[in-house]
Amino acid sequence: DAKTTQPTSMDCAEGRAANLPCNHSTISGNEYVYWYRQIHSQGPQYIIHGLKNNETNEMASLIITEDRKSSTLILPHATLRDTAVYYCIVRVANQAGTALIFGKGTTLSVSS
Amino acid sequence: GAVVSQHPSWVICKSGTSVKIECRSLDFQATTMFWYRQFPKQSLMLMATSNEGSKATYEQGVEKDKFLINHASLTLSTLTVTSAHPEDSSFYICSARAPGGDGNTIYFGEGSWLTVV
Numbered sequence: 228d229a230k231t232t233q234p235t236s237m238d239c240a241e242g243r244a245a246n247l248p249c250n251h252s253t254i255s256g257n258e259y260v261y262w263y264r265q266i267h268s269q270g271p272q273y274i275i276h277g278l279k280n281n282e283t284n285e286m287a288s289l290i291i292t293e294d295r296k297s298s299t300l301i302l303p304h305a306t307l308r309d310t311a312v313y314y315c316i317v318r319v320a321n322q323a324g325t326a327l328i329f330g331k332g333t334t335l336s337v338s339s
Numbered sequence: 340g341a342v343v344s345q346h347p348s349w350v351i352c353k354s355g356t357s358v359k360i361e362c363r364s365l366d367f368q369a370t371t372m373f374w375y376r377q378f379p380k381q382s383l384m385l386m387a388t389s390n391e392g393s394k395a396t397y398e399q400g401v402e403k404d405k406f407l408i409n410h411a412s413l414t415l416s417t418l419t420v421t422s423a424h425p426e427d428s429s430f431y432i433c434s435a436r437a438p439g440g441d442g443n444t445i446y447f448g449e450g451s452w453l454t455v456v
Contacts, residue, residue: 261445268450269450270447273446276443314382320443323370323436327434329375329384331382
């Protein structure tokens with residue numbers, strides 16, 4: 228699976244949009260981009276995933292560049308509870324036996 | 340959404356004993372589940388892939404005789420840490436791929452804290 232590069236940490240003011248970048252320049256055509264977050268002492272929480280098109284759900288939006296070499300996770304109105312480590316992962320689609328491989332992620336700190 | 344549940348949430352055991360952690364897919368069947376370990380201030384590390392009805396596939400450096408994995412049904416995988424030692428103290432997490440949608444959503448359990456004393 229392709230590797231990803233994320234900033235180590237980011238800060239965001241409560242109520243503002245949090246934009247978390249991820250570089251995946253070696254992504255293959257059949258690899259999805261996944262985003263998870265982990266709040267201290269809990270299992271990772273699924274946020275969103277996408278292949279080519281931008282995606283939006285109740286938690287966030289995922290913007291994938293046209294060349295698919297980078298993406299941005301957008302939390303439209305960050306709250307204190309969004310403070311967590313955010314992981315961007317790429318994984319081959321439709322392979323049941325392929326695990327998600329975690330990097331170090333981005334620690335997002337939301338402050339009031 | 341799909342739910343993956345682990346039990347126990349935390350466990351303390353004596354050095355030299357064995358402890359079993361369960362991972363269940365509550366509302367879907369999972370032919371494959373994954374087990375991870377996470378030490379404090381580190382990222383998740385994949386330990387093994389659990390396959391229903393067959394042997395697990397272990398990552399390099401993970402002792403298969405120490406970390407026994409059984410995936411006897413489509414909704415349950417178990418991880419048994421045998422002859423546990425203090426260095427096995429860690430946060431153990433499982434995950435499973437859920438059906439539906441594009442079939443590529445993977446959910447994680449809440450995690451199980453193991454402390455070996």
